[in-house]
Amino acid sequence: MQIGIVGKPNVGKSTFFTSATNAQAEIANYPFTTIDANRGVMYIRKPCPCKEFKVTCTPHNSECRQGTRFIPIEAIDVAGLVPDAHKGKGLGNKFLDDLRQAHVLIQIIDASGSTDAEGNPCKPGSYDPLKDIAFLETEITYWLHGIIQKNWDRISRQTEQENKKIEHTLSDQLTGLGINDDHILHAVKELSLDKSKPSQWTEDQLLKLVDIIRKKSKPMIIAFNKSDKASDEMMKKMNDIAEYTVIPTSAESELALTNAAEKQILDYIPGTNTFTLTNPAALSDKQHKALDYINTHVLQKYGSTGIQQCIDEAVNMLDLIVVYPVEDDTHLTDKEGRILPDAHLIPRGSTAKDLAYKVHTDLGDHFIRAIDARTHRVIGADHVLKDGDVISIIADA
Numbered sequence: 001m002q003i004g005i006v007g008k009p010n011v012g013k014s015t016f017f018t019s020a021t022n023a024q025a026e027i028a029n030y031p032f033t034t035i036d037a038n039r040g041v042m043y044i045r046k047p048c049p050c051k052e053f054k055v056t057c058t059p060h061n062s063e064c065r066q067g068t069r070f071i072p073i074e075a076i077d078v079a080g081l082v083p084d085a086h087k088g089k090g091l092g093n094k095f096l097d098d099l100r101q102a103h104v105l106i107q108i109i110d111a112s113g114s115t116d117a118e119g120n121p122c123k124p125g126s127y128d129p130l131k132d133i134a135f136l137e138t139e140i141t142y143w144l145h146g147i148i149q150k151n152w153d154r155i156s157r158q159t160e161q162e163n164k165k166i167e168h169t170l171s172d173q174l175t176g177l178g179i180n181d182d183h184i185l186h187a188v189k190e191l192s193l194d195k196s197k198p199s200q201w202t203e204d205q206l207l208k209l210v211d212i213i214r215k216k217s218k219p220m221i222i223a224f225n226k227s228d229k230a231s232d233e234m235m236k237k238m239n240d241i242a243e244y245t246v247i248p249t250s251a252e253s254e255l256a257l258t259n260a261a262e263k264q265i266l267d268y269i270p271g272t273n274t275f276t277l278t279n280p281a282a283l284s285d286k287q288h289k290a291l292d293y294i295n296t297h298v299l300q301k302y303g304s305t306g307i308q309q310c311i312d313e314a315v316n317m318l319d320l321i322v323v324y325p326v327e328d329d330t331h332l333t334d335k336e337g338r339i340l341p342d343a344h345l346i347p348r349g350s351t352a353k354d355l356a357y358k359v360h361t362d363l364g365d366h367f368i369r370a371i372d373a374r375t376h377r378v379i380g381a382d383h384v385l386k387d388g389d390v391i392s393i394i395a396d397a
């Protein structure tokens, strides 16, 4: 599972990425600063069970900050996309291939309207950021269409001749793209296409099919970025976007706050609307001013910088739950005595046995039963887990 950070050049993708990961990406006010994709780990927030169980946890694969668990999920920051990239414009389609593994996209938009269609700086407010949404959808659709089209004649004919299911043959072609049979079947149904005659689908139908597959397999949310310098009038445009969840963001503010927190200038937990200065007297006037600006124009105005909300919301779209495997259901510890060590993100609907496999293949292979640490009741292999479950798995040695 991966979150893809996408958008036209110069909108703040790498700023967003750097502020939310421990990786460093180059940031500059000109288009195509990023050429090779940056990969890192972001964190989603969930209430940590330590509060409810009244224990002090010792996280291993994640972090607990004042009762909130921050759970890792991979993310990728790619090069900027310009209109007609699928025809080779800008950096062309190369980097779209970097998005193969992305299961959900966060599109960064320059809400201040100070970058033109190609990402060149322009007078703030002179470019309508809403224009960027449609073109990005189109480019991703054309990219997917290109991949499918390559072998379409052969696949569609073969499917008919061998009496196969089109969703199978097509998803085989698309392995590694996060596209499965269900995505394809859903699109075929929505367009009422004749499943038994794919070779007769028109070019236009195929393009529409791909567009629906894209929406299903790579859902997207919008970050209305540079909110700190966008006029209220520009920010109101958010309300005109009906199809997507839109979150106002200031990646630059988040980056400033996380950098300052790292240097122990202040305490700040991503996603919140406050920070506390560690030693106010040590800061210069300029630093005070910059932080006051962030406080007034971002944190107080929008409730947060929006970065953490975007990550949480994106992962929500993936319909994952978090589960805490432990060895000892009384002390909530693992072999090494760590309390509530790991938090695992798994698809909703996963069973106790699925979790066992996620922890270790051996644990899955030798699964006997599991225990719900809240009730101390035994649960079977097929028991469907809930968000926040703490589970002990018992297996053959």
Ligand SMILES: Nc1nc2c(ncn2[C@@H]2O[C@H](COP(=O)(O)OP(=O)(O)OP(=O)(O)O)[C@@H](O)[C@H]2O)c(=O)[nH]1
Binding pocket: 007, 008, 009, 010, 011, 012, 013, 014, 015, 016, 026, 027, 028, 029, 030, 031, 032, 033, 034, 035, 078, 079, 080, 081, 225, 226, 227, 228, 229, 249, 250, 251, 252, 253
């Ligand atoms: N005011 C303001 N500026 C921002 C914000 N986020 C990014 N920027 C600035 O926008 C410019 C572009 O930022 P990048 O993160 O390099 O943008 P990008 O989308 O990765 O650009 P490419 O890699 O060229 O596609 C830089 O000058 C950033 O400092 C923000 O929230 N507010």
Ligand SMILES: [Mg+2]
Binding pocket: 013, 014, 015, 026, 033, 034, 078, 079, 080
């Ligand atoms: Mg970049």
